Amino acid sequence: MKKIIVIIFLLTISLPLSAQKNPGKDHAKSNVNCKTCHVCDVPTKDDPCLVQCPREKMKTVYESPDKTVDVVSLDELSKKYLPVTFSHRVHAQMSVLSGGCGTCHHYNTSGPIQPCKNCHQTSRKRDDISKPDLEAAYHRQCITCHREWSHGTSCNSCHNLKTTNKEYQKEEVKKKVKGKVHPALIEPAKIVFETKYEKGKMVTFFHDDHTKKFKIDCTSCHKNETCLKCHDVNKTSNEKSKIIRAQKSLDEHHKKCFSCHKEDKCESCHLGKPSEHFDHKKRTGWVLNKFHDELSCAKCHGSKIPYSKLDTKCVNCHKGWNIENFKHTITGLQLDETHAQLNCEDCHEEKNFAVKPVCSNCHENFIYPRQKPGKMVRTK
Amino acid sequence: MPGKSRRDFLKTTAVIGAGVAGLSSSTAKAAPKNILSEDRMGVLVDTTVCVGCRNCEWACKTAHDLPAGELHSYEDRSVFTEKRRPGTKALTVVNEYSSGKNSNLPLDVKVQCMHCDHPACVSACIVGAFSKEENGSVIWDTDKCIGCRYCMAACPFQVPAFEYDKAINPSIMKCDFCFNRTKEGKLPACVAICPVEALTYGTRTELVKIARERIKRNPDKYVDHIFGEYEVGGTAWMYLSSKDFSELDFPKLGTNPAPGVSESIQHGIFAYFVPPVSLYALLGGIMWISKHRKELDEEGKL
Structure with a gap:
């Protein structure tokens, strides 16, 4: 019984001690004098000989x-x-x-x-x-x-x-x-960098896509910014549209992008001129229309970044869809009675819904979308 | 009184001159005996810390009874457009250089006498007015100074200035490491006022250690060079920088003490009666050649 009491007693003491944040494996290589945290010259895992601090009212530097x-x-x-x-x-x-x-x-x-x-x-x-x-x-x-x-x-x-x-x-x-908080940060929509890469000098970075669509945390790129990044008495408001000349080293510039864009070719970012906003149709060949345009990227591509390429079959996402329960109206086109009877592949060859349906299987000189197999119920 | 002391000086020179004449040349030494103390003090200037507030300029002028003006007037940064040198009106000045990394965080460099361990001015001074003190400062006795300005010519950093604009009693002016303040146990005026302690005052030995430690801890921030550690045999004031010192208008100097060079040339020339011997050898040679020619000519005539 005595032993148990001793163990419980020791546990209660050690609990607040363990609240101290682990500084990480490689912390010995950091620029801190070992004696700042350790009393002895050779701290070991078993005996870290940490500096004694009054541990009640724990307030760490890692506080929000x-x-x-x-x-x-x-x-x-x-x-x-x-x-x-x-x-x-x-x-x-x-x-x-x-x-x-x-x-x-x-x-x-x-x-x-x-x-x-x-x-x-x-x-x-x-x-x-x-x-x-x-x-x-x-x-x-x-x-x-x-x-x-x-x-x-x-x-x-x-x-x-x-x-x-x-x-x-x-x-x-x-x-x-008193009570002052930092005003909300104003994010740039896009930043154009002028680089030294001969084959494509301009790199357009869509900041808003990365923060809003891809939900990348600010600190994953901006960890050690200078105050000047945001504050400068000489800063004018129209600097947003300015082209920034890339001055950092090659590694420094690429490091942040490469955590996601590692597989990309140089030309997918380095272009001859500033590029337009990301166009799903142009970049991937898949037109986002109707409902798809309003969805967040993660809804289809999952939360894993970089997003992987999906195939264009509807049933990949719309798992429950089949010929019995699919309402064609959802596409914006209400099929007329005759066409509603047909099988999908009669118009959508090989059930490839990504390409335009063909009319020529039954009709001569009929071309979609000039001729429609029904009426449009909703236009966007 | 300067006049009186000059007379004294002339008297002593006459006495010494008479004495020296009887001695052999090897016992006479050009440099006065200036012992280098182990605990001599110095200042470590960290140019990466300096913010260019120029408070040191004001404090220096105030401590040396020079017209200083209001402290807040030194906030004017337009002076940085041109590079200034210490002079008779300001014994220290701060210049600003681009850091090359961040255009808004320039490098500010305070310039003053470096207080060499083997000062060329001490060696060059023909009246022995200059001296290297035990606490590291290189100072001079205005009463002894005859205004020859040899110190100005000798200084590898071109620091001593002369009051050319003064008709009566012009004197040499330079940083004296606040000798009068440190004597009383006070810090040099510039060190005391520096808001960021870009100037660290301590024994030279400790400052070198601290400088090395800073470079070791921040190898990306500093260039691996303590200017003044070895330059011209070491100086009391030493500098750390994030940029090569040649880009901050520091002279490129060897590690040999500055007086060593000039002294060895002078001593070399005058040792063993070289100048008179070589002069007579030259004259003798010319005579011999002309005589020889004459003889040849006469032979040809015959």
């Missing part, structure tokens, strides 16, 4: 940005200026596409969030100069992005001088940023 702290006020070093108050949540939301929480909360174990001053000393004249001091650490986090899109390093874009009533200003700023 929408659930993070709304407003943060940095007031450790307010000598000349008032504390810097900013919307943490908006920044957390932006970080999703640009490196994640770890961009600011770097070298953080997957345990609780460490305050910056735990590692960064408050005085510039100090013993350990291998890490920047607190002032520099704060500034490096903010200025790198802020100067990128503002093209300046003006102090008062973040700082307020300690000249007016301290509490009043702090509350003002708090009120301004």
